[in-house]
Amino acid sequence: MKPDTPLLDKVRIPADLRMLDESALPQLAAELRAELIDAVSQTGGHLGAGLGVVELTVALHYVFNTPDDRLIWDVGHQAYPHKILTGRRDRIRTLRQEGGLSGFTRRAESEYDPFGAAHSSTSISAGLGMAMARDLSGGRNNVISVIGDGSMSAGMAFEALNNAGALDARLIVILNDNDMSIAPPTGAMSAYLARLASGKAYLGLRDFGKKLTSYLGKRADRAITRAVEHARGYVTGGTLFEELGFYHIGPIDGHNLEHLIPVLKNVRDNGKGPVLIHVVTQKGKGYAPAEAAADKYHGVNKFDVITGAQAKAPANAPAYTKVFAETLIQEAREDDRIVAITAAMPSGTGLDLFGEVFPKRTFDVGIAEQHAVTFAAGLATEGYKPFAAIYSTFLQRAYDQVVHDVAIQKLPVRFPIDRAGFVGADGATHCGAFDTTFLASLPGFVVMAAADEAELRHMVRTAASYDDGPIAFRYPRGNGVGVDMPERGSVLEIGKGRILKEGAKVALLSFGTRLQDCLVAAEELGAAGLSTTVADARFAKPLDEDLIRRLARSHEVLVTVEEGAIGGFAAQVLHFLAREGLLESGLKVRPLVLPDAFTDHAKPEKMYADAGLDAAGIVRTVFATLGHGAQAQRA
Numbered sequence: 001m002k003p004d005t006p007l008l009d010k011v012r013i014p015a016d017l018r019m020l021d022e023s024a025l026p027q028l029a030a031e032l033r034a035e036l037i038d039a040v041s042q043t044g045g046h047l048g049a050g051l052g053v054v055e056l057t058v059a060l061h062y063v064f065n066t067p068d069d070r071l072i073w074d075v076g077h078q079a080y081p082h083k084i085l086t087g088r089r090d091r092i093r094t095l096r097q098e099g100g101l102s103g104f105t106r107r108a109e110s111e112y113d114p115f116g117a118a119h120s121s122t123s124i125s126a127g128l129g130m131a132m133a134r135d136l137s138g139g140r141n142n143v144i145s146v147i148g149d150g151s152m153s154a155g156m157a158f159e160a161l162n163n164a165g166a167l168d169a170r171l172i173v174i175l176n177d178n179d180m181s182i183a184p185p186t187g188a189m190s191a192y193l194a195r196l197a198s199g200k201a202y203l204g205l206r207d208f209g210k211k212l213t214s215y216l217g218k219r220a221d222r223a224i225t226r227a228v229e230h231a232r233g234y235v236t237g238g239t240l241f242e243e244l245g246f247y248h249i250g251p252i253d254g255h256n257l258e259h260l261i262p263v264l265k266n267v268r269d270n271g272k273g274p275v276l277i278h279v280v281t282q283k284g285k286g287y288a289p290a291e292a293a294a295d296k297y298h299g300v301n302k303f304d305v306i307t308g309a310q311a312k313a314p315a316n317a318p319a320y321t322k323v324f325a326e327t328l329i330q331e332a333r334e335d336d337r338i339v340a341i342t343a344a345m346p347s348g349t350g351l352d353l354f355g356e357v358f359p360k361r362t363f364d365v366g367i368a369e370q371h372a373v374t375f376a377a378g379l380a381t382e383g384y385k386p387f388a389a390i391y392s393t394f395l396q397r398a399y400d401q402v403v404h405d406v407a408i409q410k411l412p413v414r415f416p417i418d419r420a421g422f423v424g425a426d427g428a429t430h431c432g433a434f435d436t437t438f439l440a441s442l443p444g445f446v447v448m449a450a451a452d453e454a455e456l457r458h459m460v461r462t463a464a465s466y467d468d469g470p471i472a473f474r475y476p477r478g479n480g481v482g483v484d485m486p487e488r489g490s491v492l493e494i495g496k497g498r499i500l501k502e503g504a505k506v507a508l509l510s511f512g513t514r515l516q517d518c519l520v521a522a523e524e525l526g527a528a529g530l531s532t533t534v535a536d537a538r539f540a541k542p543l544d545e546d547l548i549r550r551l552a553r554s555h556e557v558l559v560t561v562e563e564g565a566i567g568g569f570a571a572q573v574l575h576f577l578a579r580e581g582l583l584e585s586g587l588k589v590r591p592l593v594l595p596d597a598f599t600d601h602a603k604p605e606k607m608y609a610d611a612g613l614d615a616a617g618i619v620r621t622v623f624a625t626l627g628h629g630a631q632a633q634r635a
């Protein structure tokens, strides 16, 4: 049953909210929280972060004149309450569903989303750009960037703070400190924030008064003093943020509207240069199952609102992530030089399991993909075997480190690349589309893709035993296909693929888990009288040149199939065929890749079908290539 929300029902956009009396806001926040819980219980998605910013969201839209004042949410996973208050409540139960609202902020979705996000730590840079644009054009609007403590650990956030302090731009940064990333945060910065939040490093009241007056002028409201006093201390002096040129206010209780609103109003009306307001919140606030959970319900499946129990689809095969983790543990028992690195994704990458067995050999470096890669490179220089487990999409952020610090120096860093291909509900920002393209173009890189969970096990072992340079292996989100698992992985011969089914007319050359669809497609093609070979390339680099030569010479049609963007495996194959003159004897080649577009969220199977990368799509491609128009249409 939908929650009763009489006050929220009157608020379609923030202008409606601003008509309310301040005394009504706690009720509005309570209704907003109930609506959020109910909506996410039906859609699944990121819940804990949004629960933690309900009051902050209400206060920001109450005090600031959004959308003229620009409100930028870092990552955007906490922006569901913001969506409900900004004209999207009628679609909130379509979150992350095909055709529905995005799970992140998105410019195309609303004028209240001035900047799209999903990858972290971009909000201060974007906000600073907007603030400078405003100043250049003589505008007067406010720019507010809200960034979490986890996201604050990334280098990019500090690059922006550094720049903002020097420019002395009027920018408001709200540090939403809930002492959580996806997992509990790690690192010295997190410990520093905890010290600030606990009030240990705070000024006396008199110094605090002086500081405020210097920033806000004589009109500094006594309410600010009260708000900060009520938190655990007084405004800080000599903090890192102040040294970087920010006025630093806080900590403030981010769930107390009586404290938040006067502080925000004062900053809105009186501030000059950059200001950082340190707001302390609780991830999962106000929903008991979330508050009690270790991950504070960071990301959830659909769930029962009363019990908090999440829906779990029965699985016939283990998740790729788990197979990776268990295999790495197995290999690490044999080789004590194996170490593992994650950039704030211990559970997502499976390295939480590795960390339970090998705590000293596991490094969670925080949201810091660039550092993670160069840190791994450093470990490799000393003879260790680092596995830098980073989702395909997040590895994009560390590309120069991959090129400059790893590949050029031929360092044997191992890159397990999870979430390769479509990821579903997280949509285009998280799609693992580009890694094959950007890695296989690097000299000396070995790039593999697992066709199933047994192959993944072989690839972990292969990577562990390969010391000649960088090596990557990609695998998708979700479960394997249920193949028999070998007790231990085998060491694969580098640059050698395998043939699974011999045919004569059509060759399907797969790179990755579309192999299953190729096998089904081959059956259908066979039934239609088209004898079909199915091969698993295993390697995009180095290519199995003998295999490709053979397929090209003995078949009429060669279809390559991969879960990656244009420029990846197919490009490597086509380049090879062209170089060898194998395209000059009538061979018909068709590369099947992800669409050359940023594909919106939907169910992965649907996305693959739409992209023509399922069995039916492969069959259609073959028929169309051979001019079997009617059959192509039926497939």
Ligand SMILES: Cc1ncc(C[n+]2csc(CCOP(=O)(O)OP(=O)(O)O)c2C)c(N)n1
Pocket (backbone or CB within 6 Å): 049, 052, 075, 077, 078, 118, 119, 120, 147, 148, 149, 150, 151, 152, 178, 180, 181, 182, 283, 298, 343, 344, 345, 367, 369, 394, 397
């Ligand atoms: C560059 C990048 N790396 C990793 C992630 C995955 N990720 C999403 S949210 C999150 C934790 C963010 O912590 P914080 O900013 O404190 O927000 P909270 O969830 O605590 O509100 C992580 C690691 C990401 N979105 N972007």
Ligand SMILES: CC(=O)[C@@H](O)[C@H](O)COP(=O)(O)O
Pocket (backbone or CB within 6 Å): 046, 075, 077, 118, 182, 299, 348, 419, 423, 426, 477
């Ligand atoms: C917001 C974010 O970047 C992560 O929470 C991401 O949504 C996790 O994705 P997985 O569920 O695939 O681990």
Ligand SMILES: [Mg+2]
Pocket (backbone or CB within 6 Å): 148, 149, 150, 151, 176, 177, 178, 179, 180, 181
């Ligand atoms: Mg946090």
